[in-house]
Amino acid sequence: MAEEINEEWLSQLSEADLKDLEAKPKSQAEKAWNRLVCFFPVLASLLHLLEYLYVPNHPGNANTYLYAGFIGIFLAYFLVRGIWAQVSDDQFRRWRRAAPFQSLIFILLMIYDLLTLKTATLLLPYFPWADKILNAMIADAAFLAESASASISLLFQGFIIGAVLGIVTGVFSGYNKKINYWISPFVTVIGSIPTTTWIPIVMVLAASLQKGAMFIIALGVFFSLHNATFSGVNQIDKAYYSVAKTLGASQRQLISSVTVPAMLPTVFSGLIQGMSTACTSLIVAEMMGVESGLGFYITWQKNWAEYDKMYAGIIVICVLFLAVHFILNWLSDRTLKWKED
Known part of the structure; x- marks a missing residue:
């Protein structure tokens, strides 16, 4: 009992x-x-x-x-x-x-x-102590803030473009086999090549280094979001569509009321993965030619052997990227709170 x-x-x-x-x-x-x-x-x-x-x-x-x-x-x-x-x-x-x-x-x-x-x-100048780095960060705060602002602007411009294109193509590829027939080969072939491999070509062909860097960031985000969205749409139980059609849902309503809510968990997973790719692409692109941003700041200070300022730039990058990932995870938890229920 x-x-x-x-x-x-x-x-x-x-x-x-x-x-x-x-x-x-x-x-x-x-x-x-x-x-x-x-x-x-x-x-x-x-x-x-x-x-x-x-x-x-x-x-x-x-x-x-x-x-x-x-x-x-x-x-x-x-x-x-x-x-x-x-x-x-x-x-x-x-x-x-x-x-x-x-x-x-x-x-x-x-x-x-x-x-x-x-x-x-560990000797100077390669290994400055923490107090020296902190003082360098405060002394160069204006330049660091300007560089951080340029990096954030470039990061989100490329991220938004890549995310929108990736989600749109992912939805239609997963929802329509004919569209997927034309898009899938390009995504498979080009997506298998690391994003940073395209930097030398893009930097030559782009109208400006800034736009070239934006394209590189968008490209990396696009593949992450396309694959995540496509996978999310394919995993949706077909019975959901059948029930919605029985209730009189139109094609637009099937996408907005069935496909989009069901794919959101994988889309947010793709957003977080895409942001990691975007952050890496951003710093590499800035180090290889863009004359602004934290990547440029780090390279410039390294070339002048100002290693305390170089480490200060690295710390700012870490803080910014951690903040961005925290915000994305927070949005994911808030948006997908219904999963806990």
Whole structure:
């Protein structure tokens, strides 16, 4: 009787409830350990701050307190998150999962600081310490902002063109076999060639380097979106179309009310993959000829042996691309929230 009650009780639990049960500690020791892990980033950042302030620099290496302030900001943030995790179960689950990796980042930063600023194991100019990079980033902030703006503009122009063309051709190719007969061979042959391979040809034939770079970005995004959309349309159960036709749906309604909603999960997957391709193509294109953008900035600073500014440009690229991917994933989660139901 008890087993039947337990089975009935378990069957009524949602997926979130089951995850909560699974995540619950099985002992007081495990519970205390999980609470302690939430403060690991605080310990790691504090240790790094003490190392930066009190371990002597290698002779000839100078630093400022700017990086110490940077560490201090994160230390305060980690402390707030750790305390918040103690009073909120939702925040505890999130921060318990993120805390170990956040700690690792500051441990690696501390190791890098020891190898550069403190011991000069990694030498200038190729390996500037974090404080030097941060100061270079602030000193060249205007140029970095201008370069970032140019890169974002070029990235999204190419991305939008490629995404629209890829989705449109993917829908019609998946929906109509005659259209697919003509499009599929071109996509198969040209799509098998890495996008960056076309850069030398496109840069010669394009009306301007800017338009050539835009074409390269759009080309990479097009193949990702076409294949994802085509796959999404092909995976739609034919019974959906039959039911819609029985209810009197027109061809336009079949596409807008059946095809488009059903293919959205694979389209968003293609958008994320396409953005990765676009980011790679953007930087390569900028490094090979476009006289603006972060790729150009990095190449230019490298040629002048300004490696601290070069690393600053790389960091800005990482932050921008992570932000773009975060936004795409957020949009995907919001748009496809119905899948959880």
